[in-house]
Amino acid sequence: MSVFEGFRFRKVSSPIHDLDPRVKFFYVCILFVIALMFNQLLPLIVLFFVPLPFVFMAGVQRQWLRSLKGAIFLATIIFATNLVSRYIYSGYVWSAIMLEESIALTFRFIVLVAAFSVFFLTTSPDHLGLALEQSHVPYEFCFAFTTAVRFVPVLAEEAQTIMDAQKARGLELERGNFLKRVRNYIPEPSTAPSSWSTPLKKSWSKPRLLPDRHCRKEYSLFCSSIR
Amino acid sequence: MIEVKDVHFAYPTGVKALRGVSLTIHDGDFIAIMGQNGAGKTTLVKHLNGLLKPTEGEVIVDKVKTKETSVAKLARKVGFVFQNPDHQLFCETVEEEVAFALKNFGFKEKATKKRVSWALNLLDLEGYRQTSPFMLSGGERKRVALASVLAWDPKYVILDEPTIGQDYQQKEKLRQFIIQLNAQEKTVIIVTHDVEFVAECNPRVVLMTDGKIVADGEAQKILTNEKLVAQASIVPPQITQIFLGLADLGLPTDIIDVHEAREVLITRLEATS
Numbered sequence: 305m306s307v308f309e310g311f312r313f314r315k316v317s318s319p320i321h322d323l324d325p326r327v328k329f330f331y332v333c334i335l336f337v338i339a340l341m342f343n344q345l346l347p348l349i350v351l352f353f354v355p356l357p358f359v360f361m362a363g364v365q366r367q368w369l370r371s372l373k374g375a376i377f378l379a380t381i382i383f384a385t386n387l388v389s390r391y392i393y394s395g396y397v398w399s400a401i402m403l404e405e406s407i408a409l410t411f412r413f414i415v416l417v418a419a420f421s422v423f424f425l426t427t428s429p430d431h432l433g434l435a436l437e438q439s440h441v442p443y444e445f446c447f448a449f450t451t452a453v454r455f456v457p458v459l460a461e462e463a464q465t466i467m468d469a470q471k472a473r474g475l476e477l478e479r480g481n482f483l484k485r486v487r488n489y490i491p492e493p494s495t496a497p498s499s500w501s502t503p504l505k506k507s508w509s510k511p512r513l514l515p516d517r518h519c520r521k522e523y524s525l526f527c528s529s530i531r
Numbered sequence: 532m533i534e535v536k537d538v539h540f541a542y543p544t545g546v547k548a549l550r551g552v553s554l555t556i557h558d559g560d561f562i563a564i565m566g567q568n569g570a571g572k573t574t575l576v577k578h579l580n581g582l583l584k585p586t587e588g589e590v591i592v593d594k595v596k597t598k599e600t601s602v603a604k605l606a607r608k609v610g611f612v613f614q615n616p617d618h619q620l621f622c623e624t625v626e627e628e629v630a631f632a633l634k635n636f637g638f639k640e641k642a643t644k645k646r647v648s649w650a651l652n653l654l655d656l657e658g659y660r661q662t663s664p665f666m667l668s669g670g671e672r673k674r675v676a677l678a679s680v681l682a683w684d685p686k687y688v689i690l691d692e693p694t695i696g697q698d699y700q701q702k703e704k705l706r707q708f709i710i711q712l713n714a715q716e717k718t719v720i721i722v723t724h725d726v727e728f729v730a731e732c733n734p735r736v737v738l739m740t741d742g743k744i745v746a747d748g749e750a751q752k753i754l755t756n757e758k759l760v761a762q763a764s765i766v767p768p769q770i771t772q773i774f775l776g777l778a779d780l781g782l783p784t785d786i787i788d789v790h791e792a793r794e795v796l797i798t799r800l801e802a803t804s
Contacts, residue, residue, distance in 0.1 A: 314544070370543065468582050469619045471602035472611045473679065474635030478601040 311371060311424040312457045320362035320426045325435040328423050335419040339412050345404055348411040355422045364425045371421040375414060383410040429453045532557055533579055533687065538588035540574055548574040550742040561713045563729045564722045566739035567764035572722045576689050580609040607636055610685030614692040616672035620664040625656060628664050629679045636683055650682040669696040687718045694725045706732055730754060730768035730787040738763045755785045
């Protein structure tokens with residue numbers, strides 16, 4: 305779950321942290337669009353290095369690297385899926401282009417993780433919400449977006465706690481046979497619903513607490529969404 | 532024996548939770564780890580079953596370095612009861628909850644059934660066998676969490692804040708139970724803020740502040756040392772506070788137990804009358 309640490313905002317004073325969230329949001333959107341525009345490896349490698357100066361200026365190198373490290377697992381799946389599907393689609397014939405395209409698509413994912421990691425590491429969800437509101441983005445969207453951003457690390461923490469509890473009761477998730485470990489990561493049918501119950505309870509209790517904290521607008525949004 | 536050797540630990544956020552902690556836990560010890568919030572108590576005990584691995588230094592459980600083995604393997608010897616039972620419970624019924632670890636440790640079906648029944652009876656949970664743990668009260672959930680650990684009979688039992696949310700009767704039962712466990716040669720480690728509970732149990736006390744151990748010794752010596760307890764942001768037990776306040780009358784200042792206090796006062800009254 306360390307990947308989520310690379311997306312969690314921490315209040316630090318730096319030129320990047322103090323930058324208007326709209327500027328940073330605009331920057332990641334541009335990077336996102338450019339990354340989608342290219343399928344070749346070279347431009348994507350160049351794009352990967354674009355956030356680096358911002359990472360150093362913000363002093364978040366360690367957290368940024370952590371997010372990249374956490375993305376390796378998904379990146380491997382993307383690479384393997386692409387390579388295998390291209391191999392099958394080409395009639396079981398290997399080619400260098402096939403390999404390059406698979407690497408390029410994997411790199412696109414890493415570029416997106418790298419760009420969004422800097423954004424979330426240096427932008428408070430509150431400031432982002434206010435900035436979006438000021439930009440006349442509908443309030444419903446701002447509220448849903450900031451709540452979702454806040455909730456991701458909470459869910460990751462819950463998942464980590466449940467895994468810790470299972471490891472502490474003898475479930476092997478760290479060593480031994482790879483397939484067995486993968487199997488152990490998949491919860492048994494009897495434990496799966498309960499594994500999700502705590503995060504779900506939290507997501508349910510949050511809107512119910514809103515009226516107590518005089519957040520009537522948010523509460524009415526929640527009520528209208530469940531009607 | 533568990534050896535903690537000059538352990539440093541920093542969370543991914545950069546917070547340094549342990550700064551050079553060294554501790555030896557002998558077989559059959561009964562230890563209470565105390566200190567203010569954020570002192571590093573839970574972080575320290577999470578090192579004992581390998582849930583956290585030291586950034587520097589090492590933790591050795593029965594000659595096995597925690598860095599070189601998995602939590603699941605260490606769990607066979609070190610049972611850990613989480614502070615919040617909701618973090619530990621995830622099965623559909625109490626019975627499945629208690630059997631979960633036994634299946635992981637490869638107990639046969641017959642032995643599993645026997646141990647589940649034993650643990651449920653021990654903690655007065657037999658009536659809830661088919662109930663969802665999430666339908667139980669806070670105190671009952673805590674007992675289910677404890678039963679799910681005791682079922683596999685670990686050599687070391689770690690209880691993180693066992694008295695939170697427990698009424699007096701449950702606390703007293705828990706105290707009796709811990710003493711009974713300790714009498715059966717089990718090593719019991721509790722993490723707690725509950726100074727009255729510790730005073731009644733009278734274990735070895737390890738006092739922590741800012742990720743360091745500031746005192747390690749008998750409860751009677753540590754809990755009556757005003758300077759030490761103030762350093763760890765805890766207060767001495769109420770009976771100790773009374774006796775410290777009456778020190779001018781020549782009463783002893785190292786009393787932590789109510790029964791002992793009663794004896795001292797009776798002796799004093801008999802002598803004066």
